Structures are given as C-alpha cells and as structure tokens.
Amino acid sequence: MRLNHDYVRDILLFIEKDLDYKDSSNPNYRNELPFGQLLVSDKFSKYNKEELTYALELLTKEGFIDCAKNPYFVRGSLMQADIIGLTWSGHQLLDNIRNDTVWNAVKEKSKKFGKFSLNTLATCAGQLTIALMSNPNAVQNFFDGVNNIGNMV
Incomplete structure (x- = not known):
C-alpha cells in the first residue's frame, strides 16, 4: 500500500491539537483517543480509510505516536491503541513538516524528481524552514535551485 504523506502530516x-491534559491539577492524566475514533473523526471523513489506517499503523509502529499502553497488532494490523499524544520523535517530524508553505513547496518540487521518503521530505522541509529564518526569499530560492538542478539532469 502507498503511504500518503499528507495523511501522516x-x-x-x-x-497534537486535540490531545492534551484534561485536568491541570493532575498532570498525569491525559486525554486518550482510541485509534478507531480518530479514523471516524469528522476531520478525516473524506479520507480514504485504508490509507488513513495504514498511515496511523506506521506512525504507531515507528514510535511517532504515544499510547497509554502498548498498541495491539494482529499480523501487522493495528487492532487497539489508546493514543495520548506524540512522542519526542513525533514532535520532531511534525515540526519539520508543519509550515504549510514549506510543506507544499517541498511536495511540489519532489514531484519533479519522483517519490521520496517521508524522512527525506521532512529533512528538506526542516532545512528550508531554517533558511526561512534568515532569508524571506528562501522558498523562491528553493524553487529556482530545484529548477536549475532539473535543467542540469
């Protein structure tokens, strides 16, 4: 099955937005979201459920999603997971692909050269975000640079 990078993001x-602590007087109690509820959330009503499930399974297996207890898999399929947030790695991945302008620029340019791994896209997006901190024209420079590389190939 194909991994949909937009679904991952x-x-x-x-x-990150919808799971937090319920009661600030008890910082050990966090909201839980059974993975099945995420799949039927209004936010994802127009998504392909198989691709959404696949993305959620991979994010869980790879340790980007924090669960209240160990997630339960049967023959590689996620059967039960009570999601309580993102892991450190999940936050790092999201921080690299969070900015809409950067994410769309990286995705658009990756189409010119074929499919890339999510890790490669996230690394590229992270570098572009760093460049934006010092140069407001970084996105345009990125497009120009990729076009120049494309012309050389």
Missing part, C-alpha cells in the same frame, strides 16, 4: 497535526 494531518494525523500528527490532529493528535
């Missing part, structure tokens, strides 16, 4: 954004 949207799942991470959803978890």
